[in-house]
Amino acid sequence: MRGYSKLSSNNIYHEMIIDYSRNPLNFGEIEGCDVTHHDSNPLCGDSLDMDLKFEDGRVSDVKFRGKGCAICIACSSVLTEIVKGKSVEDVRSIQKGDILSELGLEHLQAVRIKCALLSLKILKFALYKHLAKTHTDGSAESLKEEASGLY
Numbered sequence: 001m002r003g004y005s006k007l008s009s010n011n012i013y014h015e016m017i018i019d020y021s022r023n024p025l026n027f028g029e030i031e032g033c034d035v036t037h038h039d040s041n042p043l044c045g046d047s048l049d050m051d052l053k054f055e056d057g058r059v060s061d062v063k064f065r066g067k068g069c070a071i072c073i074a075c076s077s078v079l080t081e082i083v084k085g086k087s088v089e090d091v092r093s094i095q096k097g098d099i100l101s102e103l104g105l106e107h108l109q110a111v112r113i114k115c116a117l118l119s120l121k122i123l124k125f126a127l128y129k130h131l132a133k134t135h136t137d138g139s140a141e142s143l144k145e146e147a148s149g150l151y
């Protein structure tokens with residue numbers, strides 16, 4: 001927490017979202033990344049690309065870029081922070097609630113949920129692409145379904 005302690009919890013989350021959207025974390029691209037994926041929310045105008053690099057079964061680096069509303073960019077920042085350094089299995093088990101609760105967005109309206117979860121959807125598709133290269137037994141398939149079922 002970066003000095004939000006005097007604010008009420010709703011304000012804390014609001015401040016965090018504004019702060020992350022102005023100064024996004026892990027914004028950019030990774031040269032020589034292992035996998036990249038793009039998706040968008042046409043209704044809001046959010047449009048993101050995410051690059052991932054893996055090393056020894058872990059995400060050694062992750063970056064995203066593109067344009068999006070404050071909620072979209074804030075959630076992408078939070079998600080990429082969570083993902084960095086984690087094992088593929090840990091990344092695979094990330095649920096939407098893990099991201100929404102970080103920014104107090106559990107009760108977001110259906111239309112804004114897409115903004116909050118676009119980066120998670122992209123992450124799951126990217127991980128699917130990566131795993132499908134080596135897991136030829138079809139064990140990566142559930143990731144694709146999970147990504148499509150997020151919203």
Ligand SMILES: [Zn+2]
Pocket residue numbers: 041044045046068069070071072114115
């Ligand atoms: Zn949006």
